Amino acid sequence: MNADVFKTAVILAGGKSSRMGFDKQFLRINEVRIMEKLIHELSKEFEDIIIVTNKPEEYKASENGIRIISDEIKEIGPLSGIYGGLKESKSKYVYFIACDMPNINLNYIKYIKKVLTNSKANACVAKREGKFEPFNAFYSIDILPKVEKLISLNRRSIAGLIDIIEPIFIEENVLKKYDYSFDMFMNLNSKEDLEVYIDKQL
Structure with missing residues (x-):
């Protein structure tokens, strides 16, 4: 597989942020917006970056390949963002991360690319403590019909999607080689999570 197979990354920014008390997609730490940090890091590995947002009017597409799209289907949670990202992708595999996940691990992303290059899997997802991590993960555009089917049945759970696409799971012992503390997830x-994150930056 060539680099074009992994060209697109998607940042999901459509959540309600009810527990945080303000919209997380505009979160700033030390005057740096987390969204800007994500874009900066992801641009080192991806040519095409998409932001799926419920507030597209708040963004201005820049000249460095950032595309802004809004949820085509409202009120169904992150499955809608996956649907939109896959639909707009310029590559076979699409990397997904949420806007409230501030820690990009480029070495881990490169590792997943290698795993998928040597397989015919339609997704690669981390698994730890018996649970999977739906983001910081790759999904293939080939699963788009299955996503559409779940949406048509009003089944919103990403767990339900994982169950039917048979991804490669990256197990905990491998994850620890790239991030022993799992901060990349x-x-x-x-606000308590935010305080923990800020403390770790000091």
Whole structure:
């Protein structure tokens, strides 16, 4: 597989942010917006970056390949963002991360690319403590019909999607080689999470 197979990365920014108390897609730390940090890091590995947002009017597409799209199907959670990202992808495999996941691990991303290059799998997802991590993961555009089917049945769970696409799972012992503390899966869901993250930056 050539690099074009992994050209697109998607940042999901459509959540309600109810636990945080404000919209996480506009979160700033030390005057740096987390979204800008994600874009900066992802641009080192991906030519095409898409932001799926419920507030597209708040963004201005830049000249460096950032595309802004809105959820085509409202009120069904992150499955809608996966649907939109896959539909707009310029590559076979699409990397997905959420806007409240501030820690990009480029070495891990490169590793997943190698895993998928040597397989015919339609996704690659991390698994730890018996649970999978739906983001910081790759999905193939080939699963788009299955995503559409789940949406038509009003089945919103990403767990339901994982069950029917048979991904490659990256197990905990491998994950620890790239990030022993699993910070690359950290979500800033609440103000307490934010405080923990800021403390780790000090």
